[in-house]
Amino acid sequence: MKHHLLTGIVVLVFLAPPGMVLADCPSDGLTDIHQLKTDGRLEGQRVLARGVVTANYLGEDRLNGFYLQSLTNSEAPAAGIFVYAPGLDADESIIESGREVVVAGRAGEFRGQRQISRVSQLMQCGHPGLPEPYTLNLPETERERWQALEGRLVEIEQPLTVIDNHDLARYGSLGLAVDGRLFRPSNFTGEEAEQHEADRNAARRIILDDAHYRRDPQPIPYLDENGTRRVGDRLPGLTGVLTHAFGNWRIHPLDPVELAFEASNPRPSLPSRGAGPRIAAFNVENYFLTLGERGADTSSALDAQQSALTAVAEGLDADLLSLIELENQPKVVDDLAIRLAGAGPAYTHFNIDQPVGTDAIRTALLWREDTVTLKAGPFIDKRRVHHRPIIAGHFRFGEDGPGKLVAVVHFKAKTGCPEEGDIDRGQGCWNQRRTRQAEALAEFLAKKQEQTGTERVLIMGDINSYGGEDPVMALVEAGYRDMVAKRLEPEQRYSYVFHGESGYLDTAITSPALAEDIEAVRFWHINADEPRFLQFQQPGPWRSSDHDPVVIDFR
Known part of the structure; x- marks a missing residue:
């Protein structure tokens, strides 16, 4: 028999070959682990428990203890309990998974879980191996x-x-x-x-x-x-x-x-495109030139964000970009257009020399000067229902393509919930407000259709509503088509992950006439699937935002 003394814990080791249990292992005065888990009267009392170590998590970098499970030949139901033993050093291998031990300590509870702590004695009695899980x-x-x-x-x-x-x-x-x-x-x-x-x-x-x-x-x-x-x-x-x-x-x-994970959802390649026009929408997650506001806190963080957004734009290779969550200052859109031109084709935008609305963030439309012609616009819906005004324009793609009325939107978020009124009734708070925004959007675009004479309308952006919620249904009832639901299989309908549930808040909704011109709809899954800590930590487009871009290719 060997004795070890570690920080006040006496360890008695009764050596035995693996698979054998020594007959002289203490058996008197034992409290069954099942009783320790169920009998609250034992809390604070000194106890002696016997079982098999199932998991060794000793050490400050782990749980500082191990799990003990009752033997299968016990009369009581099998049970397991955590033994908090910060005095034991994991490197000494005194506690080994599959070894039978007797523990002397104090019964108690921590964070709602029963455990043994203040261990004074450990008796290692054999090595029957791990129980069947x-x-x-x-x-x-x-x-x-x-x-x-x-x-x-x-x-x-x-x-x-x-x-x-x-x-x-x-x-x-x-x-x-x-x-x-x-x-x-x-x-x-x-x-x-x-x-x-x-x-x-x-x-x-x-x-x-x-x-x-x-x-x-x-x-x-x-x-x-x-x-x-x-x-x-x-x-x-x-x-x-x-x-x-x-x-x-x-x-x-x-x-x-x-643990052997399977990379069954590898990082996607660049979205290939055909010969027709491409329009993309991207929530950039607070692109602010003003440091320390909602965007980057430091110059280096801003540089990293700008590099990531440039990589996304290069990968999207879009003729028209609908961008969401830009700082509501004119210089921000100017800056972004200059940066994109420095990395690829030149983009232009509406020359709006003042903030759009009263919110801290805004949307913007940027288009390539060599492939897109502005026919009319900007059209801005500043009605009070839209705290972030709708921005739209009438564009021609190519030399003789039909005109398309494109609107970029960002409806009210599901945050900052009121205590009464427009509360969460299953679709997040402010659902009634978002539904009114959808109805107002349909009215606004109907007027612009009359003004421009086009039947081809595209709504892109972040409507903060999932595909089956009231705001989307309001647009469908107004005659529009949700092209994500129409063109993508259910397992691909996501651009955002919240609390472990995927879904799409970023949308591509069209009039029936424009729907017939669409070749493909897809999300470029560069962000929603990536861990949050990677934001701006790796080169390329990965985790450049919390939303995935949505891409539409036309024939």
Whole structure:
């Protein structure tokens, strides 16, 4: 028998070959782990517990402890519990997964989870190996059943898809789901909406954690050779310890480094185009020349943003660009046009020498001087319903192409919600306002159609409404066609990811006459699938914004 003394913890090691359990391992005075998990009267008492180490997360860079699971021959149901043991050094390999131990410590609770802490003695008694993991099957609508499994070794044999990477750099966690990507229910209508109903989405998902809860982990886990982990990538299966923390069920893998992701959603190539005109819309996520406002905080950050936006424009290779979320100052559009001309074809824009509306951000239309001719405009709808006015123009593409009335829009966001009135009733707050904006937009464009004599109308931009929501339906009822819904398969209808649910807020809506001229509609998925921390951190267009550009190619 060997003795170790580590920071006040006495470790007794009864050596035995792997697969054997020593008969002289202490058996008297034990409290079953199941009882520790269910009997609140034990809180604060000194206890002696016996089980198999299922996961070693010792060390300051991890959870500072390990998980202990009751033996399968126990009379009580199998149960697992966390042992908080900051005095143990992970490098000494005193605690090894698959080893049977007896722990002396104090029963307690931390962040709503039962645990053993203040460990005074560890007795290592044998090495029976890891217990068979309990198989979780998703979707699971009755998560309360998992209470009995909390702290146990579990496995998910189903393939899992990355649905959320927002917290990857902040907390080292990824959102996963079975049966592919999660979509916002209101992204669709009819049966497609039912397939992504909120409760079904919740039942399909779980969080992959990284064996600690510290902020800003280094290195950031789960990245691929490109330094990213895209939404849509897959994990063939997962084995680890099930726990509940910070309001969500999550699994800590046995070894985060060993997880083998499949890059099933690789970074897309440049969108190829045909011989016809191309129009694109892009929410640039707060392009501000004024530092420290809503955009870049420093000159270097602004330089990085400008390089990224230039790379996006080069990749889009559009004849006309509809841009959203520019600082509402005339010099910003001038600056952007100059930068784009320095990297490729020259773009021009409406010479509006004052802010458009009263909001901090605005939209803009930029078009190539060599392929596009302005026939009339700008047309600006400044009615109060639009806190960010609509900007439109009548353009001819090529030498003798028919005129197209193009409007760039940015409807009111689903944020800054009121306590009463236009509250969230399933489509985000301010839905009534956005619906009125859609109705006003249809009225405005009808007048401009009469003025220009064109039947070809295109609405592009960020309407802050998913494809099945009231504002889109209002435009459809006014005679327009949602070309994203018409031309793209359901799994491709996204330009934005929020709380692990994908959907499209960025739109391409046309009149029936223009719909017949369209060759292709697509999103260039360079942003929404990328982790937030990558913004302006890599060369090229990747994570240049939180929205994906939408592209329309015409015949």
